[in-house]
Amino acid sequence: MKYRVLFRVDSGKHIGLGHLIRCLSIAKALDPSRFEVTFACRKHVESNYSFFFTNTPFSLIELSSSSINASIGSLAYNSWLGVSELEDFEETFLRLENFEQKFDFIVIDHYALGLKWEQKAINFTKKLIAIDDLGNRKHVAHCVIDPNFGSFEDKFKGSVEDYTKLYLGAKYSILKEGFSLVREKSVNSNLEKKLEKVLINLGGSGDLSRLEILIDSLKRTRFKGHFVVLVNNKKFVDNRNRFEKDERFSFVDFIDDMVPFLSEFDLVIGAAGGSFWERGCLGVPSVLLKVAENQNVVTDSLKNRFPELVFDNINQMCSEIGKVISSFKNIEYKQKVVRSISSLVTGLGLANIVTEVFSQEVFRLREAKVEDALVVYGWQSFPGMRKYFRNPEIPKLEEHLSWFKDSVEKIEKRSVFIFETTYGLPLGVVRYDIENSNVAEVSILINPFFHRNSLGARALIALANQQKKMSFKAYVESENVASKKAFLRAGYTQIGERSFYLGSRE
Template sequence: MRVAFRVDASLVIGTGHVMRCLTLARMLEAHGARCHFICADLPGNLGQFLCQNGVSLTLLPAPRGDAAAPLDYSSWSGLTWADDAEATARELQKQPADWLVVDHYGLDAQWEAAVLRATGAKCLIIDDLANRPHLGRWLLDPGPQRTSADYKQFVPSDCDLLLGPRYALLRPEFSELRDRVLPTRKKRSLRHVLVTMGGVDLPNASSAILSCLDRLTLPEGFHVTLVLGGTAPHLENLRARAEELSFPCDIKVDVRDLHHLMAKADLAIGAAGGTAWERCVLGLPSLMLSTAENQIPAARALEQAGAAVSLGFLADGDGWVDTLAESLQRVRNPRVLAELARNSSSLCDGKGAIRVEKRMRAALETS
């Protein structure tokens, strides 16, 4: 099975789309597939990281750069949809694929029509928005609030919808560690906080979190682990800030053992993106800040399930910092931590990539 991925990372887009596609690619490769990534050459792209990890990669030129606002999805790739489709189709003609996986908010049915007409590949769309038409016969949306009704007007009537956290694309290390970690959650107290505001953290929410923690009276032995990607623009400033704090703060970059860091942590303060499901698999209690508008529904759903505390939306102003301080006082109660852990662990088992790989393989075998 030959699988191509059209997905981007940048300072505006972040790294999450590429990382979840890489998770699926690794699962496919473990079952004999050959995978190839097609990404735009944008500032903050993960091309070097992918190549260092042995990924076959084509970088598309992006002449318009990465000047788009985060919600201007149509310009995320730096190309018009037609130019992007032409360049992608050209690459797929050089390296034919049985499957094309598209994880990109800036691409829709018109792009898909142009590329699929030229290649004939089966198409899996990965989406979180349910806001535009698609032609792909398979669509994955891991959001906890998603139903088929959300996509009824946007996909063909025979589209196979893979909806909900059971299809969240998480590395197998999380599910493999799950049975060992969950029993330990019953007796935790607030000592070790893991801060994960995304690989890029362009608005530098991490700095505001550290400052908030530094103003609080913290329990003895309290310490923080802060995780960022190597392309994070505020990395050096955060390293300098960490030296000034009243508590130990260990900054880790481009980690490969996030599952172990989550297992050791008593609480996470993080964005409400894909990492939220990794935290759920390991029952890690979370205070979540929505850094993009499309994260808000998931954050609300997790809070309603008693699986996390939503701090609000970053773009709404600094009120979330006060909510963070209040929430930190609340989770100092071990019973609150244990309840959050129990509720979050019930939402996701971490085996989504296994399920998706099986569906993709079965679709080829029956076609």
């Protein structure tokens, strides 16, 4: 029998598309052979949600229409529904088939749905999950996910139950799997590329006048590259001919897959919504315009590092945009921005949520192949990666290829595994050498583009579960705090200043 999952989320002119997109990303990451997914969405002005359910296995329950016609940031959050929380709950469950049967999971991602809705919903599910990046309302949910960079437990102090488990910070940023797959290549590319192609994207919905003002300002800049404007507003699309007279501009109405599309650009001028995390994952620099109060977390993340790239209103942005674009012609400045923003989010948040919240395993070990050698060499050659190695010198490529081939094919007492996601993203390498009987020394190296995701501990646990008869020992330099934490989290005991041990599990 499949697990039943209900998502309650809306989109609209006054809401944007971000909440819907991140819920769809979670739903698409769930194994359809194990999970049966239903979405409940209310019809708002410019909600645009039906398109996103084309060619998906998900059921869609459409709630009655609201008459709200406002732009992003112009309404208080508790006015976003158009009905009361209790009315929304009753309509949602009246429209569901077999609602008497408990859902295994109910996910709420809505600023206007809080304690009253949750107090009802918790009786209809085994696990109630609230996605809340504001921290401005109380919860009785079993889990609260706040995927914003820098989130901390004090943000929810006094507003959650003792049993509520918190999943906080960029480790749980909700980006679809494709972003992590191209992250390493994209970040490296953006460190080298010159500024030639700029994307303008002010979000899924909003004030059309902002976009027109921005384009008029960009037309007056001396930038000789190419501006691409992403816009889904039909009124603007129908009247865009007045902007197309400038050959530097082209317009795109809709993008089906943002991953390869974003990778084409050297800079994005955009709203400070969830798409900032997508750009950060790929190392694409951003100039941000704040269009709503809930974007403070995003703008603060960048403002603390590069205040010159964050603007509170369109007029302020337009007065400085020419100078800002020119600053990215300096490759050293661009590289500084790329390194900084790409460190904020790695793109594994979705895998972490699916594993930890929905108990669907996304990580695995597989036996290494000779063709994995170049990938592992790239990790070893990354600046600072061999700092705590017994031999900190980077080997020559020929030496590494020979060593790796022998390790995989010839050395009987050595086993090498690649730690990866089930969708094929390589995250690390684990090796052990048998010393006597069932005792082996283990070593581990994690892909430097995916640090801060507890991957070391995950990989060591996967190895321990796979080789239960084996006892493992490891040597870790005392200054290598991250590795020491990984071994301890994986169940190892520290038996000396640098020694760790894990006994047989059988």
